[in-house]
Amino acid sequence: MEGWIAAARGMTVPVVVKKFPSVAATICCGVVVFIAPSIVIKLPMFLAWTFMSALLAVVQGCYVSYQLVMIVLSLLALSALLAIRRVYSVLQYATRATPRWQRLQAALSKVNSWEEYVALAEAHAVDERWVNSDDDMPTARLLRRAIEDVRAARATDDNLQSLRFVLSGLTKRNHLGIEAARWYPPSSPTVTKRVIDEYLEEVDSALREVADGEGVPTDEKVQFFNRVRRTVGATALAMSGGGAITMYHGGHLLGLIEAGLYDNIQVVSGTSGGSIMAAMVGCKTKEEMLRDVLVPWVSTDFRRTGEQARRRLRFFPPLWRQMINFARTRVLVDSKEFKQTCDFYWGDVTFQEAHERTGKVLCISVSAQRADGQADSVQRLLMNHITTPHVTLASAVAASCALPGILRPQRLEAKDSNGVVAPFEVDGVSWIDGSIQADVPFKRMATLFNVSNFVVAQVNFHVRLVVEDSSSPLLAPGGESSFWSTNFYNGYRRLVGAAELSMRMRATMLSQLGLMPSLYGNNLRKVFSQKYHGDVTISPRFTYMQTIGLSAICNPTYKEMEHYLGGGKRAIWPHVNRIRHMLTLETTLAECWNKVKMQHRRRTQLALSNSQLNLRELQNNYRDGDNNNHNSVGLSDPDDEDDTRSHRSLQQQQQPPLFPTPELRRVTSKQKLTRQLSSASLKRTASRSEDDADQNIDTHYRQLEWEYRRLQTRFERLRSENVDLRRRLEDIRSMCAPSSVPEPTN
Numbered sequence: 062m063e064g065w066i067a068a069a070r071g072m073t074v075p076v077v078v079k080k081f082p083s084v085a086a087t088i089c090c091g092v093v094v095f096i097a098p099s100i101v102i103k104l105p106m107f108l109a110w111t112f113m114s115a116l117l118a119v120v121q122g123c124y125v126s127y128q129l130v131m132i133v134l135s136l137l138a139l140s141a142l143l144a145i146r147r148v149y150s151v152l153q154y155a156t157r158a159t160p161r162w163q164r165l166q167a168a169l170s171k172v173n174s175w176e177e178y179v180a181l182a183e184a185h186a187v188d189e190r191w192v193n194s195d196d197d198m199p200t201a202r203l204l205r206r207a208i209e210d211v212r213a214a215r216a217t218d219d220n221l222q223s224l225r226f227v228l229s230g231l232t233k234r235n236h237l238g239i240e241a242a243r244w245y246p247p248s249s250p251t252v253t254k255r256v257i258d259e260y261l262e263e264v265d266s267a268l269r270e271v272a273d274g275e276g277v278p279t280d281e282k283v284q285f286f287n288r289v290r291r292t293v294g295a296t297a298l299a300m301s302g303g304g305a306i307t308m309y310h311g312g313h314l315l316g317l318i319e320a321g322l323y324d325n326i327q328v329v330s331g332t333s334g335g336s337i338m339a340a341m342v343g344c345k346t347k348e349e350m351l352r353d354v355l356v357p358w359v360s361t362d363f364r365r366t367g368e369q370a371r372r373r374l375r376f377f378p379p380l381w382r383q384m385i386n387f388a389r390t391r392v393l394v395d396s397k398e399f400k401q402t403c404d405f406y407w408g409d410v411t412f413q414e415a416h417e418r419t420g421k422v423l424c425i426s427v428s429a430q431r432a433d434g435q436a437d438s439v440q441r442l443l444m445n446h447i448t449t450p451h452v453t454l455a456s457a458v459a460a461s462c463a464l465p466g467i468l469r470p471q472r473l474e475a476k477d478s479n480g481v482v483a484p485f486e487v488d489g490v491s492w493i494d495g496s497i498q499a500d501v502p503f504k505r506m507a508t509l510f511n512v513s514n515f516v517v518a519q520v521n522f523h524v525r526l527v528v529e530d531s532s533s534p535l536l537a538p539g540g541e542s543s544f545w546s547t548n549f550y551n552g553y554r555r556l557v558g559a560a561e562l563s564m565r566m567r568a569t570m571l572s573q574l575g576l577m578p579s580l581y582g583n584n585l586r587k588v589f590s591q592k593y594h595g596d597v598t599i600s601p602r603f604t605y606m607q608t609i610g611l612s613a614i615c616n617p618t619y620k621e622m623e624h625y626l627g628g629g630k631r632a633i634w635p636h637v638n639r640i641r642h643m644l645t646l647e648t649t650l651a652e653c654w655n656k657v658k659m660q661h662r663r664r665t666q667l668a669l670s671n672s673q674l675n676l677r678e679l680q681n682n683y684r685d686g687d688n689n690n691h692n693s694v695g696l697s698d699p700d701d702e703d704d705t706r707s708h709r710s711l712q713q714q715q716q717p718p719l720f721p722t723p724e725l726r727r728v729t730s731k732q733k734l735t736r737q738l739s740s741a742s743l744k745r746t747a748s749r750s751e752d753d754a755d756q757n758i759d760t761h762y763r764q765l766e767w768e769y770r771r772l773q774t775r776f777e778r779l780r781s782e783n784v785d786l787r788r789r790l791e792d793i794r795s796m797c798a799p800s801s802v803p804e805p806t807n
Contacts, residue, residue: 125576128567135560135567139526142556170602170631175319178634182250193255198244200237204260207231211263220276225285228267232289232646234513240596245639250320253638261642265649272653279664282657290650294513296643297424297506298326299595302333302496303520304467304613305377308360308622309601310338312629313518315355319630320637323347325644328510330424330502332495334613335518336461337376340407340454343423344415357622363406374402376462377616393614396469399462403455411476412457413450422446422510425457426495426502430470440490441498443505444473451475452485460492467494467614496521498587501595514643517595518633522610524593527561528600565590597640601632 165185172178195201211231214224235241239257246252271277271285298317300310310331317323324347331339341354353363360376362369369375376399377383383393415423422445429440442448444457456474463471470491476482495502500521506512519528568589606612617625 121576125571128571132564132567135564136526138560139557142553142560143526146553166635169634172631173627175316175630175634179250192252195254195256198254198256200239201254201256203237204239204256207237208256208260208263211267215267215270221271221274224267225271225277228264228271229285229289229292231264232268232650233292234294240514240639240643242597242639245636245642250634250638253642257642261645265645268646268649268653272656279657279661283661286650286654286657290654291511293646293650294507294511295328296326296514296516296640296647297328297330297510297512299501299506299515299517300329300331300335300339301500301517301519301521301593302335302464302494303522304334304610305615305617306520306522306603306607306613306625307334307337308617308625309520309629309632310335310518311355311359311622312601312626312631313599313633314338314342314350314629315626316630316633316637318347318351318355320634320641322637322640322644325648326516327420328422328424328506328512330426330506331461332426332500332502333462333464335520336425336458336495337406339423339425340415340458342419343412343421344407344410344418344454346419355626357619357626360617360622361619369405372401372405374398374405375616376402377614380615383614390469391466392469393467396459396463396471399468400455400459400471403459407454407458409476409480409482410454411451412444412446412454415454416446423454424502424506424510425454425461426499426505427457427460427473427492428495428498429490430493441495441502441505442492443502443509445509447509449473449475449485451477453482456485461495463492464494464496496588499591500593501591503592515595516597516599516636516640517593518599518629519593519595520601521593522603522607522613523588525600525603525608527557527564528593528598596643597636599633599636601628 165182169178169181172181191197195205210227211224214227217223238244239260244253244257268289272282274282298313300307300313303309314323317326329339329342331337338354341350345354353359358365377394378386378398386395387393412423415421424443424445427442427444429442444452449457453474453476456471459468460471460473462468470493472491473485474482475485499505501515501517503515506515521528572590604612612621
């Protein structure tokens with residue numbers, strides 16, 4: 062206290078006070094002494110952790126850089142291989158060493174109609190020795206044995222049981238490799254191995270024999286063909302995305318129509334730009350497709366009224382407008398204008414209405430994005446007449462084309478029973494381009510519609526390097542190419558496959574580590590890792606502008622549509638022979654199935670008519686029994702029996718029986734119950750539509766058969782009870798009749 066007073070008065074503080082340390086200094090020294098060992102121990106750990114983090118960051122950066130460099134090198138390798146192949150073809154042409162089948166293929170790529178294509182191909186057909194030879198086909202011997210087994214089973218007289226047993230093991234997809242690409246040379250649309258044609262012809266005739274066989278019960282036919290159809294599966298035409306380049310799909314459809322295969326393919330899918338032509342297939346008949354869609358003016362004057370040009374309706378505006386839109390809204394195309402164009406093309410037609418109109422199964426794939434802008438890369442939706450029957454085609458196409466950066470996410474719309482179109486909410490999400498997750502929805506289509514064969518029309522420019530165009534040789538038929546030519550193309554395909562696999566593997570690894578860049582919040586892993594090939598892959602020959610992707614965002618003109626239609630159909634014609642053989646069993650099974658359904662329908666109608674006749678007979682028997690009961694019970698003289706019978710016959714419709722016994726009451730109640738059951742069953746049967754009966758034909762037949770047997774059993778029971786009742790009434794009559802008593806003698 063004195064020190065503070067002295068300091069306040071300006072006096073010097075005594076030195077004695079400084080000899081003692083302050084409390085704060087003591088505490089600080091204690092803390093330092095206490096923490097010093099831990100600092101000495103943990104400081105190296107902290108430094109080691111910092112060093113390891115920096116080292117791992119450097120290693121991660123090097124790893125990502127290495128993978129990206131390898132992806133770029135794979136792309137460069139693919140480009141180099143493509144350039145080498147073209148140089149090799151040019152050298153062959155310059156030295157006149159081009160094989161004859163390649164020269165023929167070059168000539169086929171310039172024709173304009175299917176008839177010209179077939180005529181030119183048949184004029185330069187493949188060597189008949191290759192067609193008839195079985196030496197270069199490993200499974201030819203097994204196919205010959207299968208043909209002999211079918212013929213032997215057809216000759217067996219056992220109500221076609223042996224034939225059905227053999228066919229159950231032979232009717233399957235790509236049996237013994239008969240659908241492999243090497244047996245269908247692209248140089249000819251009509252030629253394959255002779256043994257393949259013989260095998261398909263034998264199986265086709267055997268299936269038709271089972272369908273027409275009279276010794277086979279109809280229910281067994283239904284079970285057999287239902288099982289075989291599920292085993293074979295269906296063929297689907299899948300149209301990929303690719304912006305405006307997807308107008309090539311119109312040429313693919315035109316080529317199928319000219320080749321006569323359009324009606325045989327019932328399942329069609331489209332993703333992104335491919336949904337435009339897929340939606341046309343789903344809601345337009347073949348005649349309407351040829352008249353309104355597969356024409357050069359479809360992109361500029363769809364209805365030939367000038368309305369499209371007057372309202373400036375188009376999928377892609379000019380490039381300068383797209384740049385302005387991107388600067389303003391960060392997307393190239395205005396979503397409202399794109400939706401108006403979709404409404405102009407499809408109106409408010411729904412998936413269900415389109416299916417009822419054409420019979421085609423239309424599938425459009427979209428991916429989900431949350432309403433708050435966060436990406437949801439897991440949820441997907443395959444729209445069709447089963448999953449989304451009331452969704453409009455216009456909103457589905459707009460959502461499937463909404464690629465981030467091109468269009469904003471779209472909302473789906475649905476039409477209710479009153480025809481009012483309203484937003485279709487699914488978990489509060491908006492929808493974007495389906496090709497980000499699956500350009501071709503293989504698994505979902507196989508699950509929903511039993512699709513086992515995919516014809517993929519691939520026009521995506523970013524996968525152009527890994528998808529070979531249809532004009533390229535698949536495999537030269539035997540004896541048509543030199544040793545060096547065959548080895549060159551075999552090596553080329555192997556190197557292309559290795560480069561493609563390398564890119565997919567590296568992109569998948571980067572994505573799983575979370576190092577793959579995103580596009581507007583959407584993970585791009587599936588873009589690199591998904592499958593772009595099908596059982597048959599169709600890819601037209603691209604121009605330079607299409608290869609770099611610039612044509613994908615340009616609305617096609619009249620002249621460009623002519624190029625798309627011509628190039629698309631010329632790209633699919635080399636595959637027509639193979640597709641036709643793939644559809645052979647499907648077409649035969651569809652025809653046999655329709656025939657068996659008609660037989661089943663006739664048998665069902667016959668069973669219903671027989672049950673109705675039996676019920677009428679039962680009613681007549683009951684009526685006869687009632688008449689006998691009315692006439693037999695009574696105490697009357699034999700002389701007046703005729704008069705009494707006639708009098709009672711006049712009154713039997715106006716009054717109840719004289720003696721209403723419990724047996725009669727039971728018979729009457731059962732009769733009423735039988736009538737009610739029969740009328741109810743007939744009403745239920747009549748109310749069912751033919752479509753429901755076709756879809757549930759097995760269940761429907763079992764229900765009718767069970768109901769018929771139940772009614773027949775009830776009828777037999779009532780008949781036996783009626784006989785027993787008549788016997789008892791006869792006993793009553795004998796008891797009530799006057800006995801003959803002898804007269805007394807006087």
